Amino acid sequence: MRRIKSSIVDGVGFDLLLVGIPLVFLILFSGLPLLYNVLMSFQEVDLFSLGDVFRPFVGLDNYRALLAQPEFWPIMWNTVIFVTCSIGGQFLLGFALAVFFNTGFRGSTFIRGLFLVSWVMPGLVVGATWNWILAGDFGVLNYILDSLGLISKNIFWRSDIDYSLWAVVITNIWLGTAFNMILLSVGLAGIPKDLYEAASLDGATAFQQFWTITVPMMRSTTGAVICLGLIFTLQQFDLFAAITSGGPANSSNVAQYWAWELSFRQYDFARGAAISTIMIAFVMIASVFYVRSTRHEVRG
Amino acid sequence: MTRNMNRLYLALAIIFALVYLFPLYWMYVTAIKSGSEIFSYPPTFVPTDPQWGVFAHVWEIRDMGRFIWNSLVIATGTMVLVATLGTGCAYVLARYRNGWINLALFLVLMLQVLPASLMVTPLFVGFSALGLLDYPRFAVILAVTAKAMPFFVILVRATFMAVPAELEEAALVDGNSRIGAFWSVVLPLARNGVLVSAILIFMQAFGEFVYSKSIIQDVSLQPASVGLNAFMGPNTVEWNNIMAYASIYVTPILAAFVLLQQRIVAGLTSGALK
Numbered sequence: 001m002r003r004i005k006s007s008i009v010d011g012v013g014f015d016l017l018l019v020g021i022p023l024v025f026l027i028l029f030s031g032l033p034l035l036y037n038v039l040m041s042f043q044e045v046d047l048f049s050l051g052d053v054f055r056p057f058v059g060l061d062n063y064r065a066l067l068a069q070p071e072f073w074p075i076m077w078n079t080v081i082f083v084t085c086s087i088g089g090q091f092l093l094g095f096a097l098a099v100f101f102n103t104g105f106r107g108s109t110f111i112r113g114l115f116l117v118s119w120v121m122p123g124l125v126v127g128a129t130w131n132w133i134l135a136g137d138f139g140v141l142n143y144i145l146d147s148l149g150l151i152s153k154n155i156f157w158r159s160d161i162d163y164s165l166w167a168v169v170i171t172n173i174w175l176g177t178a179f180n181m182i183l184l185s186v187g188l189a190g191i192p193k194d195l196y197e198a199a200s201l202d203g204a205t206a207f208q209q210f211w212t213i214t215v216p217m218m219r220s221t222t223g224a225v226i227c228l229g230l231i232f233t234l235q236q237f238d239l240f241a242a243i244t245s246g247g248p249a250n251s252s253n254v255a256q257y258w259a260w261e262l263s264f265r266q267y268d269f270a271r272g273a274a275i276s277t278i279m280i281a282f283v284m285i286a287s288v289f290y291v292r293s294t295r296h297e298v299r300g
Numbered sequence: 301m302t303r304n305m306n307r308l309y310l311a312l313a314i315i316f317a318l319v320y321l322f323p324l325y326w327m328y329v330t331a332i333k334s335g336s337e338i339f340s341y342p343p344t345f346v347p348t349d350p351q352w353g354v355f356a357h358v359w360e361i362r363d364m365g366r367f368i369w370n371s372l373v374i375a376t377g378t379m380v381l382v383a384t385l386g387t388g389c390a391y392v393l394a395r396y397r398n399g400w401i402n403l404a405l406f407l408v409l410m411l412q413v414l415p416a417s418l419m420v421t422p423l424f425v426g427f428s429a430l431g432l433l434d435y436p437r438f439a440v441i442l443a444v445t446a447k448a449m450p451f452f453v454i455l456v457r458a459t460f461m462a463v464p465a466e467l468e469e470a471a472l473v474d475g476n477s478r479i480g481a482f483w484s485v486v487l488p489l490a491r492n493g494v495l496v497s498a499i500l501i502f503m504q505a506f507g508e509f510v511y512s513k514s515i516i517q518d519v520s521l522q523p524a525s526v527g528l529n530a531f532m533g534p535n536t537v538e539w540n541n542i543m544a545y546a547s548i549y550v551t552p553i554l555a556a557f558v559l560l561q562q563r564i565v566a567g568l569t570s571g572a573l574k
Contacts, residue, residue: 008479011478014478014479014482015392015395015396017388018388018389018391018392019388019389019392019393019404021385021388021389022385022386022388022389022449022453023389023404023407025385025445025446025449026407026408026411026446026449026450028446029423029442029443029445029446030411030414030419030446030447031407031411032426033419033422033423033426034414034419034422036422036425036426037418037419037421037422040421040422040425045425050425050428050429052429053429097316100309100312100313100316101313103309105305105306105309105310105313106306106310107310107313108309108313109562109565110561110562111310111313111314111316111317112313112565113561113562113564113565114317114321114558114561115317115320115321116557116561116564116565117321117324117554117557117558118320120500120503120553120554120557120564121324121507121550121553121554122506122507122508122509122524122525122549122550122553123507123509123525124507124509124525124528124529124546125327125507125528125546125549125550126323128327128528128532128542128543128546129323129324129326129327129543129546130323131532132326132327132330132539132542132543133323133326135539137339137341138338138339138340138341138343140326140343143341143342143343147342174320174323177320178320182565182568182569183569185569186569231412231413234415235413235415235416235417237415237416237417237509237510238509238510238525241509241513241529242528242529242532245534256415256417256418257417259417259418259421260417260418260420260421260510260514263420263421263424263514264420264424264513264514269421269424269425272421273421273422275418276418276419276421276422279415279418280414280415280418283413283414283415283418284410284413286413287409287410287412287413290409290413291406291409291410
């Protein structure tokens with residue numbers, strides 16, 4: 001007993017304790033639910049058997065039922081559009097801003113930091129604000145687009161099935177641009193300055209320098225940022241809840257919102273678990289790429 | 301860079317920032333407009349008749365004190381739990397380098413990526429089996445902690461890596477125990493990084509929505525995010541009141557962020573992607 005105690009105060013036990021308790025916590029509240037989710041997706045779950053672990057096993061029935069629902073493929077397609085367009089927009093805007101702020105004029109650090117307020121705001125507040133900006137008749141976005149001559153009649157962003165998904169995409173791009181910019185700034189700051197000096201001595205224009213130095217040197221950062229973007233975009237839920245609720249007629253529904261709807265609106269926990277399992281598999285694959293792209297971090 | 305170039309860039313940067321932060325401005329401006337002015341077209345960019353009483357009014361009619369209190373309970377509980385558990389974990393993961401540590405890091409990174417809206421189904425069912433749904437705020441704290449801790453560990457680990465190992469070794473040679481050296485030498489040196497990361501976790505938990513919305517059924521225990529969601533019905537016309545609610549909810553976070561901006565950005569850039 002005393003040996004164990006002294007090991008905790010002054011030996012390996014100290015390290016094991018420090019790292020062990022959090023890992024057990026994570027496994028209990030993250031790892032086990034993950035496995036439980038997979039198990040549940042193969043079971044028949046109703047409100048009366050919610051508390052049980054062992055329920056009737058139904059094999060792939062939940063998955064089959066999901067695939068047979070007419071909204072399955074449209075929602076999957078929406079998810080693909082939402083993810084690619086959000087990441088594309090966030091990355092391009094973030095990259096442009098990062099390059100701009102990397103010129104290092106006085107005040108650049110402070111102003112760049114201000115952009116991050118979009119990232120610390122509660123998702124529901126962002127969603128509510130954009131919900132109002134995107135309003136059809138009185139929305140300020142329509143007014144601005146109209147004043148610029150870009151549209152001739154008001155777009156009903158939230159209630160037109162052709163635009164509802166884009167309402168959320170625009171908001172999500174706004175939300176994520178700042179974070180992308182900060183992460184890309186780190187990568188830009190890591191490019192040795194003498195590369196640019198050497199290139200300009202050789203007579204390379206700013207444009208050439210960008211394509212032959214900046215872009216190739218940013219390759220690993222870009223990979224990591226895009227993987228992170230994929231992970232964060234697939235986590236986006238609050239904006240859907242605050243702007244369109246997945247509607248109208250599922251036109252802006254995506255997998256992560258649908259999974260929640262199935263479980264907590266239709267109380268079909270088995271199907272909710274099935275779609276969650278499919279999506280978690282995708283996220284896991286993305287995160288393996290992410291971990292690989294940051295492996296110098298992981299291995300030190 | 302010449303002086304004029306500097307000014308030009310600064311002016312451009314300010315314009316970019318103003319365009320980018322316009323939604324925030326619009327939130328505050330809409331809040332203080334009158335119920336008829338919000339529906340004027342073309343919209344007014346400076347309110348003609350500011351209604352400063354709207355904040356007190358909304359605070360009263362939506363019972364915001366209770367919502368904000370619940371948000372504070374959840375955010376504080378999460379922050380304390382994450383910092384207590386995560387700091388030691390980050391320290392050990394920063395101090396050693398071997399296969400086991402790599403495995404633990406990999407596990408932490410993988411658990412960081414699980415979307416809350418997908419994990420809430422098994423967590424809800426599991427919590428209901430354990431009877432934790434009777435203590436819904438506590439259940440939410442547990443769930444948010446599991447979600448937020450990996451991020452905290454990654455950030456704080458970077459801080460601990462910057463603390464020279466020699467200092468700790470010197471403390472051990474001077475007769476400190478491991479706990480003593482950690483507590484009185486390593487931790488004080490990493491204090492800033494730990495604090496900033498903890499504040500980030502607080503902000504994240506203060507705005508948390510998915511878990512609270514799904515797990516907390518009792519309105520009197522719901523946080524402000526769920527309250528805001530309930531306030532926004534599909535055909536609402538009260539946009540000035542909704543924006544006032546949002547303003548009250550977000551302003552403390554924005555104030556904290558502006559005060560700590562430089563440290564937060566430095567913490568993020570050293571830990572998140574290096």
